[in-house]
Amino acid sequence: MLLDFVGVTPTRMTFSVGFAYLEGERLNNMVWALERFRGLFLRHDAFPEVIVTDKDLALMNAMKIVFTDCTNLLCKFHIDKNIKAKSKSLVGKKKCMRLCDGCLGEFG
DSSP states (O other): OEEEEEEEOTTSOEEEEEEEEOSSSOHHHHHHHHHHHHHHHOOTTOOOSEEEEOSOHHHHHHHHHHSTTOEEEEOHHHHHHHHHHHHHHHHOHHHHHHHHTTSSOOOO
């Protein structure tokens, strides 16, 4: 599994900060990677205030351990993707597209 650390500039440009190849999506692996990231790249007075993730529970729980004062937000792309999938499964593709009328975009 690849864990990618990405930063965002004030002009909304993204840049790669680092990455970690992990044996699996387990809590202990995520804690190890976040601790290495914190130790290598961050000063003690400059921890991130917000981290955006998908809904990986191991990563979210590891963040609570390593970055105790950090807020976790879910990625808009993943939220939209889950809404589309759930809506499509509940009401069907055609009906959901009529209801949404483009508010969520095309279903894949």
